Structures are given as structure tokens and as C-alpha cells.
Amino acid sequence: MTLQKKATIVSSATATILIVIKLFIGLLSGSVAVLASAIDSVLDLIVSAFNYFAITKAEQPANKKFNYGKGKIEALAAVIEGTVITVSGLFIFYSAIKKALFHEPLERLSESILVMLISLGLTIALVIFLNYVAKKTRSMVVKSDALHYKTDVLSNGAILVSLVLIQVTGFELIDSIMGVIISIYIIHSAYEIIRDGVYILLDASLDEEIVESIKNIILEEKELSDFHYLKTRKSANTNFVDVHLVFSPGISLMRAHHAGDRIEEKIKALIPEGEWVINAHLDPYDDSEINDMRQQVKGEMD
Structure with missing residues (x-):
């Protein structure tokens, strides 16, 4: 069993x-904050x-279909998880407002405090x-x-x-106030999870620092004249x-191939624990302008 699977278990x-x-304890005490935490x-x-x-x-290997x-x-x-978290945040917000309006009393504060202490310790671990x-593992799901x-x-x-403050002061509105604050924070965190998942689904590029490092690696190769159409x-x-790696017209295929191999090995070393699929097209000259013109003409014809 992989480490990622063990983490989910x-x-x-x-x-x-x-x-x-x-x-x-949430049902016994009537604390909206504890019940909201239970629902979460x-x-x-x-x-x-x-x-x-x-x-x-995700761990299944590629096949003819995929x-x-x-x-x-x-x-x-990640997108689904973020959506679920958002729903839980909205429910916590609703519960907190409802409790503040109807002034539902709190009971068994000592037991509630003990439960939240245990919960906090387990969650930190x-x-x-x-x-x-x-x-x-660099797994997005685990992240x-x-x-x-x-x-x-x-x-x-x-x-x-909040429970400790309520026990000390007797001001039960703290429970609802804390519920609202927690709900807002949860919804904000969910947005970041959803955003990152959507970026991957839409084939967003790798982190800017990694892309810049890839460019520098390519430019450091002495056999190259230039490069274009870099996509990640x-x-x-x-x-x-x-x-697309651009070489001089007179270079042998063997030398160009070795240069491409050197570039690939250096790129893979940027994140050695990750998997890499690098597709380097070897050009004997810079054909980017010609290809761009072809695409433009094709677009006009369509």
C-alpha cells in the first residue's frame, strides 16, 4: 500500500x-460550535x-483509453473536497446565526472543553x-x-x-461569534483548494520558479541556438x-539527441521525487514564425 493511501486511511x-x-458531547451540551465541528x-x-x-x-498506469x-x-x-468544505462552512455560519437569534442555552461546558482538547491533540498529530x-509524495489530494x-x-x-471564555464569563454569545469566524475561515480555505484543483484541470503551467529554472537549463546548453513553444x-x-529545441542546421542527429538528453536530466533534477514526461522536439532551424503563420492562416480559413 502506498504512503498516500495510508494517509487517507x-x-x-x-x-x-x-x-x-x-x-x-455536542448534542448533550447544545454548543453550536461543537456540533458544527462534529459535522465538519x-x-x-x-x-x-x-x-x-x-x-x-490516479495511481493506475496509462492505457489505450487513458x-x-x-x-x-x-x-x-480536490475541487469536490473544496466544495464540500464550503458547504460545511455555510452550514456552520447558518447554525451560529440561528443560535444567536434564539438564545439556546449551553450545558456540560466542562465535558465540551475536554472533548475539544482531545480533538485538538488528535488533529495536530x-x-x-x-x-x-x-x-x-507531492500528492495534491494529501496536500x-x-x-x-x-x-x-x-x-x-x-x-x-470560546468555551473556556464562556465558562469564565457566562457570555454565551461568544459561541455564536466564534462559529461565524470559523465558518468564514473555512470558506476562504476551501476557495484555495478549489482554485488549485481547477488550475490543474485547466492545464495551468508549473510554478513560475520551476518554469524559469527550466528556461535557464535550456539556455545553458551550448549546442542550442534557441528554443520556443515551451509548455508545462x-x-x-x-x-x-x-x-522545441533549435540547433544549427549542420549538427548531427546524435549530438542534438545527446544535448536533449542532458537538458532532460537537468530538468528532472529540479523535482527528483516527482515523475516527469518531457517531449523535446529537435529543430534544425527556428521554424516558430513559419508555424505561427500557418496557424494564423488556418484560423482565418476556419
Whole structure:
């Protein structure tokens, strides 16, 4: 079993434990913040189970139907996860406003505080583990899961502080105020997850720093005259690079091929733990203007 899959199983198990204890105490105490946190944990469990499925599909090798593999299913999973998180944030916001309007009383504050302490400890441990897996595997699904649980750390901490303040001051409106703040933060975090997933689905280029490094590597090759049509994208743990390398007309195919190999090896070293698919087209002269004119004429004819 891969490390990514193990991470989703650990996330699911942790979410299950948190659901049981938060839901039980939340219903007894009537705390909208604790109940909202319990609902968030239910969504965590659903998302973690879906992530396991997504990673399993993404790891399948390329075939005749899916020539580039199914890596983009991770980005799709991130978009779905972000959407689920947004819905949970909106529900927490609604619950907080409703509690503030109807002035529902809080009970069993001591038990609620203990539950949130346990939740905070478990969530912090999970975030540390998920960050380790995300850094090691560069999996977008695990990265999204880690970001999600980071928001849980902050929300659990905020809920814990609010419960302590309520116990000390007796000002129960703090519960609703904290619920609103947590919901806004959750929705903001979900936007970032959705954005990153959509970028991959739309074949956005690799990070600007990586693209600049690729350009520098190409320009450092002495056998080259120039390059054009550099395109990059990412799918799951695979980085794709397409480029036209321009050589002098008299160069042998063997020398041009070796130069291309050197460039590819240096590019792969930028992210050694990642997978790379590099397609370098070898040009004996700069044909970019001619190709651009052909495309323009074709577009006018269409």
C-alpha cells in the first residue's frame, strides 16, 4: 500500500473518532460550535474516503483509453473536497446565526472543553503526519487534506478558547461569534483548494520558479541556438514539459539527441521525487514564425 493511501486511511480513522466524541458531547451540551465541528468531521470522513478512491484511480498506469493516466482525478477530488468544505462552512455560519437569534442555552461546558482538547491533540498529530506525506509524495489530494485539517486545528483551538471564555464569563454569545469566524475561515480555505484543483484541470503551467529554472537549463546548453513553444503542466505527481529545441542546421542527429538528453536530466533534477514526461522536439532551424503563420492562416480559413 502506498504512503498516500495510508494517509487517507489514517485521516478516515481519525475523523471517525472525532465524529463520535464531538457529536455525543455536542448534542448533550447544545454548543453550536461543537456540533458544527462534529459535522465538519463527518464531512472529513466522507472526503477522506473519496480521496482513497481518487488516489487508487490516479495511481493506475496509462492505457489505450487513458494515454496519460488518470492523474487528474486527484485535482477533481480536490475541487469536490473544496466544495464540500464550503458547504460545511455555510452550514456552520447558518447554525451560529440561528443560535444567536434564539438564545439556546449551553450545558456540560466542562465535558465540551475536554472533548475539544482531545480533538485538538488528535488533529495536530494528523496534520503533522499529512504534511510529511504531502511533502514526500507531492500528492495534491494529501496536500488538500492537510490544508483542510489545518483549518480544523484552528477551528478546534478557537472553539476551545470560546468555551473556556464562556465558562469564565457566562457570555454565551461568544459561541455564536466564534462559529461565524470559523465558518468564514473555512470558506476562504476551501476557495484555495478549489482554485488549485481547477488550475490543474485547466492545464495551468508549473510554478513560475520551476518554469524559469527550466528556461535557464535550456539556455545553458551550448549546442542550442534557441528554443520556443515551451509548455508545462501538472497531473497528480507527474510534470509534463513540451518544448522545441533549435540547433544549427549542420549538427548531427546524435549530438542534438545527446544535448536533449542532458537538458532532460537537468530538468528532472529540479523535482527528483516527482515523475516527469518531457517531449523535446529537435529543430534544425527556428521554424516558430513559419508555424505561427500557418496557424494564423488556418484560423482565418476556419
